[in-house]
Amino acid sequence: MAGQGPTPSQTVGPFFGFAMPFPDDTRAVSGDGVRIEGQLLDGAGEPVPDGLIEVWQGEEFARCRTDPEGVFHFVVSKPPANGSHAPHLELYVFARGLLRQLATRLYFPDEEAANAADPALELAGDRRGTLVARDEGGILRFDIRLQGEGETVFFEL
Amino acid sequence: MSAQTTEEAFEPPYLWPAYRSTVLRAPKQPLVRLPSEWFHTIPGPVYGRVPVRPEDADLTRQHAGEPLGERIILTGRVLDSDGRPVRGTLVEIWQANAAGRYVDPSDQHPAPLDPNFTGAGRCLTDAEGRYRFVTVKPGAYPWRNDHNAWRPAHVHFSLFGSQLSSRLVTQMYFPGDPLIPQDPILEAIPDPRGRERLVAAFDREVTQPEWALGYRWDIVLRGRDATPMEA
Numbered sequence: 001m002a003g004q005g006p007t008p009s010q011t012v013g014p015f016f017g018f019a020m021p022f023p024d025d026t027r028a029v030s031g032d033g034v035r036i037e038g039q040l041l042d043g044a045g046e047p048v049p050d051g052l053i054e055v056w057q058g059e060e061f062a063r064c065r066t067d068p069e070g071v072f073h074f075v076v077s078k079p080p081a082n083g084s085h086a087p088h089l090e091l092y093v094f095a096r097g098l099l100r101q102l103a104t105r106l107y108f109p110d111e112e113a114a115n116a117a118d119p120a121l122e123l124a125g126d127r128r129g130t131l132v133a134r135d136e137g138g139i140l141r142f143d144i145r146l147q148g149e150g151e152t153v154f155f156e157l
Numbered sequence: 158m159s160a161q162t163t164e165e166a167f168e169p170p171y172l173w174p175a176y177r178s179t180v181l182r183a184p185k186q187p188l189v190r191l192p193s194e195w196f197h198t199i200p201g202p203v204y205g206r207v208p209v210r211p212e213d214a215d216l217t218r219q220h221a222g223e224p225l226g227e228r229i230i231l232t233g234r235v236l237d238s239d240g241r242p243v244r245g246t247l248v249e250i251w252q253a254n255a256a257g258r259y260v261d262p263s264d265q266h267p268a269p270l271d272p273n274f275t276g277a278g279r280c281l282t283d284a285e286g287r288y289r290f291v292t293v294k295p296g297a298y299p300w301r302n303d304h305n306a307w308r309p310a311h312v313h314f315s316l317f318g319s320q321l322s323s324r325l326v327t328q329m330y331f332p333g334d335p336l337i338p339q340d341p342i343l344e345a346i347p348d349p350r351g352r353e354r355l356v357a358a359f360d361r362e363v364t365q366p367e368w369a370l371g372y373r374w375d376i377v378l379r380g381r382d383a384t385p386m387e388a
């Protein structure tokens with residue numbers, strides 16, 4: 001099998017909701033953490049009610065199925081900066097209509113200096129703002145737009 | 158052909174209009190490429206809090222009675238891109254029942270639910286990277302992609318591997334299914350050899366006499382398995 005390349009991806013489809021969630025799946029840490037809330041939106045600006053978001057931060061992992069309004073949420077701890085790289089979370093988006101997952105990153109709004117020097121945000125160019133969450137009274141708001149105006153920056157897998 | 162072009166020819170694009178749901182969900186902007194050491198080699202998380210019980214690998218024993226349908230054994234190895242086993246990694250599966258109906262409440266296909274079948278399973282790979290599930294063969298089901306569209310019988314698979322880039326969600330198909338050549342989701346994979354990689358092989362060695370048909374399907378994850386031993 002080696003040398004034949006990896007097994008191809010296929011969509012998660014619409015019917016994973018009875019299988020992929022697990023108890024406390026949206027909570028990557030048991031103690032204090034940052035609460036993140038967002039909405040997954042399609043190219044018409046409509047909510048994606050059958051998406052699955054995963055967040056990876058070091059050894060922490062959380063998973064959230066979007067609700068009928070496309071809303072997802074997590075509790076995760078904020079990582080430290082790593083060299084020139086500003087603190088960030090790695091996010092994967094899965095959904096019906098996505099033949100492969102999409103990869104994006106969430107950066108923190110209170111890290112202006114670190115974000116200004118971050119090389120991945122630099123590569124994102126003038127769309128870098130889509131990768132920085134907004135502070136809404138202690139909750140971090142991070143919407144993901146799959147397509148169209150304000151389209152979120154996604155990274156090559 | 159270089160490894161890179163082979164890999165790309167094996168992966169479906171995001172926009173594939175024959176699969177209608179991609180049209181409003183595929184990004185239009187080009188994806189941003191990050192140096193691989195920033196992204197691909199990030200170690201995977203500890204997903205030990207995803208509960209995996211021994212009985213989760215046998216989908217025919219999760220209820221009081223046995224589900225209807227053709228009992229099957231699904232097994233294979235999870236390998237890294239060098240062909241080395243990926244040990245102790247989480248494998249999640251989900252599927253329709255033998256009539257082609259998912260337990261999921263959003264599935265409205267008028268085929269019967271089976272009170273003895275949920276259709277979700279989990280296991281961890283062993284020291285050889287092997288997984289094994291006992292289940293029933295899922296039925297084909299209609300979907301509204303176009304007039305008279307039917308998905309070939311399939312089992313959904315989700316795998317982690319050892320790093321961020323090895324995360325894979327895919328589907329496994331059954332050999333000889335007449336719906337395979339007309340499925341837009343499978344056809345989105347450009348190279349026919351890539352499509353063949355998603356079709357399991359009937360295996361007489363895996364098959365157990367008087368009990369269940371056996372299918373073998375190996376999975377290759379991206380990247381090298383850097384983890385020497387899993388705790």
Ligand SMILES: [Fe+2]
Pocket residue numbers: 013015308311313
């Ligand atoms: Fe399916």
